[in-house]
Amino acid sequence: MPRYLTIKKIDGKPGQVYYPLQLNTLPSHPTPGPNQLLLRVHAAALNHRDLFIRQHLYPGISFSSPLLSDGVATVVALGPGCSPATQSLLNTRVLILPCRGWEKDEAAPEGEFVIHGASRGSDVGTGAEYVVVNEGEVAPCPGHLSDAEAAALPLVGLTGWRALVTKGGLGGVEGAKGKNVLVTGIGGGVALQVLGFAVAMGANVWVTSGEEGKIQRAVELGAKGGVNYKEKDWDKKLKGMLPKDRPYLDVVVDGAGGDVVARSVKLLKQGGVIACYGMTVGPKMDWLMQATLRHIELRGCTMGSRREFEEMVKFVREKKIRPVVSRVVKGLDNLEGIESLFEDMKAGRQFGKLVILIEGEDKTAKL
Numbered sequence: 001m002p003r004y005l006t007i008k009k010i011d012g013k014p015g016q017v018y019y020p021l022q023l024n025t026l027p028s029h030p031t032p033g034p035n036q037l038l039l040r041v042h043a044a045a046l047n048h049r050d051l052f053i054r055q056h057l058y059p060g061i062s063f064s065s066p067l068l069s070d071g072v073a074t075v076v077a078l079g080p081g082c083s084p085a086t087q088s089l090l091n092t093r094v095l096i097l098p099c100r101g102w103e104k105d106e107a108a109p110e111g112e113f114v115i116h117g118a119s120r121g122s123d124v125g126t127g128a129e130y131v132v133v134n135e136g137e138v139a140p141c142p143g144h145l146s147d148a149e150a151a152a153l154p155l156v157g158l159t160g161w162r163a164l165v166t167k168g169g170l171g172g173v174e175g176a177k178g179k180n181v182l183v184t185g186i187g188g189g190v191a192l193q194v195l196g197f198a199v200a201m202g203a204n205v206w207v208t209s210g211e212e213g214k215i216q217r218a219v220e221l222g223a224k225g226g227v228n229y230k231e232k233d234w235d236k237k238l239k240g241m242l243p244k245d246r247p248y249l250d251v252v253v254d255g256a257g258g259d260v261v262a263r264s265v266k267l268l269k270q271g272g273v274i275a276c277y278g279m280t281v282g283p284k285m286d287w288l289m290q291a292t293l294r295h296i297e298l299r300g301c302t303m304g305s306r307r308e309f310e311e312m313v314k315f316v317r318e319k320k321i322r323p324v325v326s327r328v329v330k331g332l333d334n335l336e337g338i339e340s341l342f343e344d345m346k347a348g349r350q351f352g353k354l355v356i357l358i359e360g361e362d363k364t365a366k367l
Helices: 048-054 149-151 154-167 172-176 190-201 211-221 234-241 259-266 289-293 306-319 333-347
Strands: 001-005 021-025 036-045 070-078 092-097 130-134 139-140 179-184 202-209 225-227 249-254 270-275 295-300 325-330 354-359
Touching: 021 354, 036 149, 048 234, 048 333, 070 130, 070 154, 070 234, 092 211, 139 306, 149 325, 149 354, 154 190, 154 270, 154 306, 190 202, 190 306, 202 211, 202 234, 211 225, 225 234, 234 259, 234 333, 249 259, 259 270, 325 333, 333 354
Parallel strands: 179 202, 179 249, 202 225, 249 270, 270 295, 325 354
Antiparallel strands: 001 021, 036 070, 036 130, 036 354, 070 092, 092 139
């Protein structure tokens, strides 16, 4: 019987409760409806969103829909009415679009936007052996990626692409080559994916981290250097690292919030951009008059559209980019191992994505 992972509701206040994991079974395989696909999931990955959900620090939580947003799968059945292009995906690996309700508008979602995984607005979650998705909610998986790497890509890749390209203005090699980018909080999945994209585009990238080891690993991945944000004058130290012929940052891609504006204002060029995709330090940040006088732009963003997802996957395929995987556990029924991935995330031990290789029924079984 197909299995899927949910969270179990228990009493507790937001931020104090920690919902336990629960493994469930279905009596039979799901059946795709009109213009839908049945997917056999090979691997799924965690995001900070999943940790926030377990702490009831995220809106619209579902206790019945499968957990997790990221996944790679094989199309094993088609519902009636699927287009010829979709029919060609039968028996091939695909990446699952981690959200719904946003087609192509560059500004914001056109419809009711929802992220998959333990969401009241969606019954899709990748912490399952089988899922049904709508036609158009998958993209062919780049062949150079392993299952673990592929599962690590969708949400962080989409979020990072929108932050760097759409909001940050680094559109491809011609728009990015030689420009200076700061990526904060290296070690997280989005930050590492932004680093990979920017390096592949020919930009100069610097990073911040609270651990010297993570900075060194980022340098090995192509960063020019980095600074420890725990140091009082890290912004001054970074300024000294910038090239003499371009002694300023063009873009800051940030997922922390906090004092990023105050720290960045003297580093950015006039008219420079801060693309903020998250605020892990706290839900507020200060805006300085100095930033206004320097025409700095603070641009908020989260996730992205289906069009941006397709652009991102195409770039990954062309540049043979590999997402960084921190650790993998095997088995959807391995609750102890999955719990250890959440513990890594809570402690900030990961460098890259935390992945579950899903084991269930025989992958060669006929439906």
